[in-house]
Amino acid sequence: MALRDKYYEHRRAILGLLSLVGLIGAWELCLTYVIPVDPFFFTKPSLIAVAFEEQILTGSLLHDLAVSSKAFFWGLLLAVIVGIPLGLVMGWRRRVEYTLDPFLTAMYASPLVALAPLIIVVFGVGLFAKIVLVFLLSVFPFIFNAFAGVKSADPLLINVVRSFGGKERDLYLKVILPGTLPYIVAAARLAIGRALVGIIVGEYYAASEGIGFAISKFGDTYRLPEMFVGIIVMSLAAVILTEIMRKLEGVIAPWRRGEEV
Amino acid sequence: MKQEHEPLLLGGGFIALLLLLWEAVPWLTTLPRGLALFFTTPSKIAAAFFQLLADGQIQEHFSVSAVAFLVGLGLAIVVGLPFGMAMGRSRTLEALLDPYVTAFNATPRLVWLPLLILWFGIGIWSKIMIVFAGATFPLLVNTYVGVKNVDRVLVNMVRSFGASEWQVIRVVVLPNSVPYIIAGLRLAIGRAILGVVVGEFFGASKGLGFMIASAATNYKVDVVFVGVFIFMALSTLLTLSVKKIESNLSHWRPETAKTF
Amino acid sequence: MTPCIQATNVTLTFTSKNREPVTALKEFSLEVAAGEFVSIVGPSGCGKSTFLNILLGLVKPDSGEMRLNGTNITGPGQERAMVFQEFGLLPWRTVLANVELGLELKGVAVAARRSRAMELIQMTGLAGFESHYPHELSGGMKQRVGLARALATDPQVLLMDEPFAALDAQTRDLMQTELLHVWERTRKTVIFVTHSIEEAAYLSDRVIVMSARPGRTKDILKIHLPRPRDYEMRLSPGFNEIKSAIWNTLKEELSATGVGDGPAR
Numbered sequence: 001m002a003l004r005d006k007y008y009e010h011r012r013a014i015l016g017l018l019s020l021v022g023l024i025g026a027w028e029l030c031l032t033y034v035i036p037v038d039p040f041f042f043t044k045p046s047l048i049a050v051a052f053e054e055q056i057l058t059g060s061l062l063h064d065l066a067v068s069s070k071a072f073f074w075g076l077l078l079a080v081i082v083g084i085p086l087g088l089v090m091g092w093r094r095r096v097e098y099t100l101d102p103f104l105t106a107m108y109a110s111p112l113v114a115l116a117p118l119i120i121v122v123f124g125v126g127l128f129a130k131i132v133l134v135f136l137l138s139v140f141p142f143i144f145n146a147f148a149g150v151k152s153a154d155p156l157l158i159n160v161v162r163s164f165g166g167k168e169r170d171l172y173l174k175v176i177l178p179g180t181l182p183y184i185v186a187a188a189r190l191a192i193g194r195a196l197v198g199i200i201v202g203e204y205y206a207a208s209e210g211i212g213f214a215i216s217k218f219g220d221t222y223r224l225p226e227m228f229v230g231i232i233v234m235s236l237a238a239v240i241l242t243e244i245m246r247k248l249e250g251v252i253a254p255w256r257r258g259e260e261v
Numbered sequence: 262m263k264q265e266h267e268p269l270l271l272g273g274g275f276i277a278l279l280l281l282l283w284e285a286v287p288w289l290t291t292l293p294r295g296l297a298l299f300f301t302t303p304s305k306i307a308a309a310f311f312q313l314l315a316d317g318q319i320q321e322h323f324s325v326s327a328v329a330f331l332v333g334l335g336l337a338i339v340v341g342l343p344f345g346m347a348m349g350r351s352r353t354l355e356a357l358l359d360p361y362v363t364a365f366n367a368t369p370r371l372v373w374l375p376l377l378i379l380w381f382g383i384g385i386w387s388k389i390m391i392v393f394a395g396a397t398f399p400l401l402v403n404t405y406v407g408v409k410n411v412d413r414v415l416v417n418m419v420r421s422f423g424a425s426e427w428q429v430i431r432v433v434v435l436p437n438s439v440p441y442i443i444a445g446l447r448l449a450i451g452r453a454i455l456g457v458v459v460g461e462f463f464g465a466s467k468g469l470g471f472m473i474a475s476a477a478t479n480y481k482v483d484v485v486f487v488g489v490f491i492f493m494a495l496s497t498l499l500t501l502s503v504k505k506i507e508s509n510l511s512h513w514r515p516e517t518a519k520t521f
Numbered sequence: 522m523t524p525c526i527q528a529t530n531v532t533l534t535f536t537s538k539n540r541e542p543v544t545a546l547k548e549f550s551l552e553v554a555a556g557e558f559v560s561i562v563g564p565s566g567c568g569k570s571t572f573l574n575i576l577l578g579l580v581k582p583d584s585g586e587m588r589l590n591g592t593n594i595t596g597p598g599q600e601r602a603m604v605f606q607e608f609g610l611l612p613w614r615t616v617l618a619n620v621e622l623g624l625e626l627k628g629v630a631v632a633a634r635r636s637r638a639m640e641l642i643q644m645t646g647l648a649g650f651e652s653h654y655p656h657e658l659s660g661g662m663k664q665r666v667g668l669a670r671a672l673a674t675d676p677q678v679l680l681m682d683e684p685f686a687a688l689d690a691q692t693r694d695l696m697q698t699e700l701l702h703v704w705e706r707t708r709k710t711v712i713f714v715t716h717s718i719e720e721a722a723y724l725s726d727r728v729i730v731m732s733a734r735p736g737r738t739k740d741i742l743k744i745h746l747p748r749p750r751d752y753e754m755r756l757s758p759g760f761n762e763i764k765s766a767i768w769n770t771l772k773e774e775l776s777a778t779g780v781g782d783g784p785a786r
Contacts, residue, residue: 015356041380095271102272103279109500110493111454114470117462117477118485122299197369201459204374212372216463219375231372238368418609421577422623422674423597432622436613513613513654 043224048232051225060214065233068199068210071127075134076195082135083142084184090143091150091180108140116201125206134198138191145187149180182253189245196238301483306490309483318472319491325468326457329385333392334453340393341400341449342442348401349408350434366402370394370452371459378464388460388468395452403445407438440511447503454496523591525710526553526576526678531585533571545571547735548585553710555677560713560721562767563731563739564774569714572736573680576712577603589678599627602671606683608663610655616642617651619666623674634673641669644703661692668700672707679709683716697723698752705749718771722746722763723755730767733774740770 007014024045031044055061090097116133123129157175166174203212215230284302286292292300313319348355348362374391381387415433424432461470469488476484530548545568553559561569574580575587578597587594589601602623610619617638624634642648645665655663664684671679685693697720704711715721721728725744732739744763746754754760 011352012356012359015353016360019357020360095267098268098271099275100272101268103276106276106493106497109451109496110489111451111458111496113455114458114473114489114492115485116459117474118299118482118489121477121480193367193369197371197455200369200371201462204371204459204463215372216375219379222379224376224379227375231376234372235364235368239364242367414605414607414609415611417574417579418603418605419622419626420579421597421601421603422626423599424626428626432626433611436611439613514656 039224040222041224043228047225048228051223052229052232055226055229061229061233064209064211064214064230065237068203068212071130071134071202071210072195072199074127075131075198076138076191078131078135079139079142079191079195080188083139083187084146087143087146088150088180090147097147104140104143108144112136113197113201116205120202120206125208129206130199130202130210133202134195137194137198141187141190141194142184145183145190146180149183150176152183153179182249185245185249185252189242189249192241192245193238196234200234298480299482301486305483306486309481310487310490313484313487319469319487322467322469322472323491325385325465326461326470329388329392329460329468330453330457332385333389333456334396334449336389336393337396337400337449337453338446341397341445342404345401345404346408346434346438349405349438350430355405362398362402362405365394366398370398370456374460374463383464383466387464388457391460391464392453392456395456396449399448399452400442400445403441403448404438407441408434410441411437440507440514443503443507443510447500447507450499450503451496454492454499458492523588524552525555525557525590526551526712527586527588527591528552528572528576529586529588531572531575531582531587533568533575533580533582544735546575546582547737549731549737550585551729551738553712555710556708558704558711558713558724558726559729560715560725560727561729561731562715562718562721562771563729563736564733564771565716566734567731567774568734568736569731570682573603573682573712573714576678576680577601599623599674600677602674602676602679604664604667604671604679604681604684606686608655608660608667608687610663610666612655615652615654616647616658616666619655620647620669620673622670627674638669638673641673644672644706645669646699659692660688661696664688664696665699668703672703672709677710679711681711681713683714685720686716693720694752700724701750718764718767719755722760722767723750728767730770731774739774742767742770 028045031042052061086100090100113133115136119132119136120129123132153176157179158171161170161175199210200212200215203210204216207213211230211234215227215234218224218227218230280303284304286300287302310319344358348358370391373394374387377387377390377394381390411434415437416429419429419433457468458470458473461468462474465471469491473485473488476482476488528549528551530550531546532544532548533546534542534544536542545566549568549572551559551572561572563569571580575582576589576594578594578601589598611622614622617635620638620641621634624637629637639651642651645668647662647665647669650658650662655666658666664687667684685696688696701724711724713721713724722744728742728744729738730740730742731737742763746760746763
């Protein structure tokens with residue numbers, strides 16, 4: 001009984017772990033004993049582990065990670081610096097909203113990655129083109145979420161602050177900004193996903209280093225274990241960053257935990 | 262200026278102004294030689310568009326892209342909805358699949374592109390698979406959330422009338438998840454188009470994405486923009502259509518509860 | 522004669538993770554005759570709603586027996602229908618389709634269930650609102666839909682779980698009087714759970730006062746007001762005596778559960 005209760009309590013973790021271990025085990029066993037591995041077509045966990053160790057020892061993995069992170073960081077920072085103020089102004093000033101909204105909506109709805117080849121031709125292979133690409137893809141969530149955050153300010157709360165003699169400045173500091181913050185953190189979560197797309201496409205397309213480049217290069221040369229190392233590292237980075245943002249959403253806005261923006 | 266026309270005038274005006282400025286750049290300044298190579302104007306883009314249309318090139322590339330898009334999205338719907346539904350109803354299945362769904366959903370599916378090209382070759386199937394990989398998860402996750410978020414009171418209410426599990430699903434769970442599924446479809450369309458574009462950059466010899474990539478390498482900037490604008494128009498059109506369906510289907514919801 | 526509803530020593534304990542087990546009902550017994558209107562009042566968490574859920578067949582008791590017309594209750598059935606506090610209307614269905622729901626689940630043909638639903642829409646004062654969606658209705662109107670839906674399947678027993686708790690005071694008074702009208706016409710057996718002493722006194726033949734958790738019967742008061750009742754009766758000295766009788770029984774239990782959640786009015 002007690003054991004069963006324990007199981008139900010931790011069912012998520014137990015079954016999740018079991019299914020991961022099971023899959024990896026089945027994958028390894030299947031390719032070891034059932035189907036012979038065609039190394040140009042498939043690989044198995046033990047080979048990936050060897051490649052992983054090797055890439056860590058030679059330092060190539062860390063180097064690629066550092067290269068990709070740099071473009072990721074600068075592009076995202078630029079998106080924050082440009083996107084949030086733009087969104088806030090759009091939320092505060094109706095005329096600005098009317099002017100920019102159709103243009104920005106069209107841009108947000110479009111697959112801006114389509115511009116990638118041109119950006120790379122114009123800016124050349126390297127860090128700068130990737131930063132531009134990351135920026136272009138990740139700026140829109142910040143704009144639109146900051147905008148939505150301001151718009152969501154409760155008129156009742158605004159009246160409450162006014163009725164206590166609050167000034168314009170108090171409105172911003174006590175109502176609008178706290179209300180917008182969770183939207184911005186949610187935007188960061190969306191933007192991270194889009195920024196990673198920018199990194200990957202940028203590095204697939206034209207780069208000489210970086211995780212995306214590694215994945216594409218090893219793919220072209222049929223070195224599957226090495227390619228899987230890149231894929232797994234990229235996935236891990238994505239999961240970790242996304243989960244941090246989720247946690248941050250809970251910390252920054254505990255009153256709305258569990259709600260989706 | 263009339264109040265009601267203000268949004269339209271300002272918004273349309275801004276886009277018109279941007280295009281006009283863009284067109285006027287060569288008249289206003291002389292671009293440095295390095296930059297002039299990459300520069301084009303809206304009128305040149307329009308000319309290139311009609312030229313490509315007359316050649317039948319656009320139609321050819323478009324049909325290839327459209328097939329990858331439709332087949333991939335169709336597969337995503339066929340797989341994503343039942344899996345999302347099952348995950349929402351069964352806690353065991355939810356726990357088993359959760360690590361994969363979380364990981365796949367957080368990671369851009371494009372990391373799989375080189376592998377898919379390696380497996381399926383350069384051609385339609387690698388693109389279908391990347392579109393499928395991109396579009397499945399938003400559909401799956403949204404269906405799952407829609408099923409999960411069903412109101413307990415409503416389920417109990419229907420049970421109190423003696424409803425079977427299947428009736429509970431039909432009467433409460435499914436209608437409740439429809440808005441979520443449609444919102445998922447809207448996201449999935451975006452991901453599918455992303456898949457088509459990037460898939461065709463690398464793993465194709467035809468299609469609009471290929472047209473863009475090869476034009477860029479040959480410095481045919483006007484052709485690049487033709488492709489970009491076609492994708493823009495298609496995305497906007499599809500997104501707006503789904504939004505229309507969304508608002509038609511949610512006439513039972515109060516205005517404030519609509520998703521954006 | 523077998524009573525319509527017979528609960529004998531019903532006990533139910535909830536166990537949930539990281540928490541002490543909660544005994545919602547302990548050896549709770551109650552008999553209700555056919556056509557009787559019985560209210561249950563008691564402090565919050567005394568197991569009133571749990572009792573309704575057991576009666577409805579959604580929850581099974583740990584021990585004890587719950588009988589309906591002499592047979593054990595094993596699951597939901599058409600002889601019982603519930604009116605929910607939170608209305609429980611399907612937001613994507615019109616008033617008409619919501620009222621039809623019970624009949625639809627029973628497999629009644631479209632034409633037959635439509636005419637039956639329209640009948641109840643008339644009776645509950647919803648005429649003209651058939652094609653409205655729940656979000657377009659006021660709280661009072663929503664609960665009329667809840668009542669019409671419950672009555673549509675023509676159940677023998679009507680279970681009402683604080684049905685008017687979410688309504689404002691005036692709507693509440695109005696709905697109580699309308700419920701009495703409907704009850705006079707249909708003479709269902711009603712089990713009515715409420716926090717309001719006045720509501721219980723005004724509507725019921727008998728009022729069951731339950732003890733604080735674990736819930737058991739503390740006292741049963743018979744209400745000797747003539748039927749049909751009208752609003753004026755609530756202003757009479759006799760009505761006040763009934764109220765204070767219920768209140769005196771209840772107040773010890775309220776102090777046992779702490780303040781802040783007393784009965785309305």
